[in-house]
Amino acid sequence: MPAASAAHAVPPGRTRLITRPFRARRIRRALFCPQILVLGLIASAGAAPMARAQDAAVKEAPARSSVAAEIRAQVGGKLRDFYGPRGFWPVWVEKDAVGPQADALLKLIDSAEADGLKPGNYDPKGLRRAIEDADGSGDPKALARAELALSKSFAKLVADMRAPSRAVKMRYLDPEVEPRDPGPADILRAAAVTSSFEDYVEKAGWMSPFYMQLRKARADYGKTWADLPDVAVPTGLKLKPGAKGPGVGALRERLGLSPGGGYDKALAAKVKAFQGDHGLTPDGIAGPQTVTALNRGPKYYARALALNMERTRLLPGPWVRHVVVDAASARLWYYSGGKLDGTMKVVVGAKESQTPMMAGMIRYATLNPYWNVPPDLVERKIAPKILDGASLQKMNYEALSDWSANPQKLNQSSIDWQAVASGRQELRVRELPGRSNSMGRMKFMFPNDLGIYLHDTPSRDLFGKPARQFSNGCVRLEDAPRLGKWFFGKTLTTDSDTPEQHRPLPQPVPVYLTYLTAASGKDGVAFRPDVYGRD
Structure with missing residues (x-):
């Protein structure tokens, strides 16, 4: 991929409605024409069953070719920019049915609220109907309609997931890394070159792993800790199993237990769970760090999770x-x-x-x-040493006339080190x-x-x-x-x-x-x- 598009290229569920036999998936992403299909089957099947592989290719190629012809007839707009150069060959349809990558897409759409998006914007009901029609009939026209509907929803979902938030500021030094709005052709083209389209969709391979990990962690966190009472736990105490008193009552209430009880096994287990889910050592003792973390309250953690998801959204x-x-x-x-x-x-x-x-x-x-020493360090660290009798040469430094590419070396004795130490004169010094x-x-x-x-x-x-x-x-x-x-x-x-x-x-x-x-x-x-x- 050219460097100019690398930084923000978009490279490479639904429950199965109709079951069907397993298909070899290793070759699926390379199937842009029947000839490649035949070569892929031969390569993956081995020499002994070569005839069977060729027979399978002959049976599948016409079906996919018919779908390609229907895609040619139906496709328009920006999607045509993707399908045209690849001979209108499908990416969602395999043989005479929609592939499992559609399952992964529908599952992702169903969970889009985790991305701050509305699932309905990607027409999951319409997709399911189109897939049922295509899988039920095997008709090339229906398969092509399902193919194009899936591509349209997929491209829109990817673009919306990649869209950066205004809440986070990142400084971009080069045009190659500046966020851009990828078109449907860019999104689909990048997905089509991955080794497994199904895995790519299932794992949302266009998003940073940091984003996807935090997305899941945020969902899990919300189920466990988000709705607990925002009760302040007294500070300055170290609460441990066996303890009693008002501090223990507040701790129990904060963690969703009845306040009337001591520091029993149930509370210790809750403290350990909280510690483990908040990056603390899970020892079951509510010391200063744990109490501070508890007193931040559920809203603090909700904001932190949302903010950091937006930061990871900026990563490729x-x-x-x-x-x-x-x-x-x-x-x-x-x-x-x-x-x-x-x-x-x-x-x-x-x-x-x-x-x-x-x-x-x-x-x-x-x-x-x-190493070009920052001027403030020259002022604070190097100049005082020179004034105390140190030598630039023995410290492996040299002083230079300016910040150009070809500066003149300066003799230590020719420099007003008092002016440098007081900040009245800036001096370039570099470490050899x-x-x-x-x-x-x-x-x-x-x-x-x-x-x-x-x-x-x-x-x-x-x-x-x-x-x-x-x-x-x-x-x-x-x-x-x-x-x-x-x-x-x-x-x-x-x-x-x-x-x-x-x-x-x-x-x-x-x-x-x-x-x-x-x-x-x-x-x-x-x-x-x-x-x-x-x-």
């Missing part, structure tokens, strides 16, 4: 090759081909130097990088490449005026901390060489010690810096601290 689906960095959890993920390829810890910006929410294209890597360089061995660049990028680091201790918001805004990588190998398809090496060796990526890769204070966890929803105060 797994069929787009891309990188996601979440500043709230300080973690990075990278995807391609419909699956997660890897994940790692990162260190992100501190509260006073936040990693922003933005998206851009990683275009090149720099090996043996310099080497083992101790703050950028490590490599950095990955997506050009932006904030100087934010992904980079290696020699400091490994921070990766052992559960909260990793410590940087000046850039993203420090736990395993930069591994990510570099994913970007380039090979291990990145240098032939010399020359500084700033730039290597363009074979194809630019979108990167999304986001902020997810609620996400799906292994025991429920992981609600994370709002370190940046953005919620």
Whole structure:
């Protein structure tokens, strides 16, 4: 897929109304013409039953060809832009009936309220009638009508699910990553190239896995915790099994139990369940963290879940090759081909130097990088050391005349360090490449005026901390060489010690810096601290 369309391409239920024999699905997505159908059957069936495969192809091809002819006669508008180039070959119809991917679509439509959408907008009753007519008769005209109705509803649903919310602001650095309104042809074309159309629809492969996981977690959360009383639990107490008193009564009421009782097994079980579903250690003891979480109230969590779903709506689906960095959890993920390829810890910006929410294209890597020290750090950290007698050379720094591509090196003695330390003069200082360089061995660049990028680091201790918001805004990588190998398809090496060796990526890769204070966890929803105060 060209980079220009990669970032927001839209790549690749209903209960079965009429049962029918199993069909080989591995070849279904490649069936654009009878010849490919025959080759696919031969390839999947093996040499021994080749004759049977050819017979099956001969029987199915005319039926699908008849449906294609009816699609040609019936299709119009923007759908024709999709069906025309593929010879009007169907994507929903298999042999003489509608395929199971329609089940997945109807199931998704039925649950569209989870996306803030109205199921009725996608005509589920009409779709079911069209499918019943087609499956019941096997008539090519009815099959074509069902085919086109499914495509129309599918394209509308995908476009509406992908539509970004105005409630969330993301800065887009490149036109390739800016949200766009995909047309029906774009949506269907992207879906048609996936390895399994049924899986793609069932898992809503056009949406980010973060979105789909949070969508399910939000639904599960609502069934358990959303309607409980908003009762304040007294703070400053550590309530545990066996305890009694007004604090225990408030705790019981908050968790939906009768207030007249002690800290019994039923309450301990409720506390454990609440802790597990809110990213807390499920020990059954209502300590300060648990009481604080309880006192936020159900409305707080409902808002947090809704807000974070909108944040994840801005991320692409797994069929787009891309990188996601979440500043709230300080973690990075990278995807391609419909699956997660890897994940790692990162260190992100501190509260006073936040990693922003933005998206851009990683275009090149720099090996043996310099580190251009931010002017405020030169003022606060380097200048005072120089005034105390330190040496730029021994600290592996050099001072430069300006921020151009070819600056002049300055002698330490020629600089007014008092003016630099007081903030009256701005000075460019950079750290030379080497083992101790703050950028490590490599950095990955997506050009932006904030100087934010992904980079290696020699400091490994921070990766052992559960909260990793410590940087000046850039993203420090736990395993930069591994990510570099994913970007380039090979291990990145240098032939010399020359500084700033730039290597363009074979194809630019979108990167999304986001902020997810609620996400799906292994025991429920992981609600994370709002370190940046953005919620």
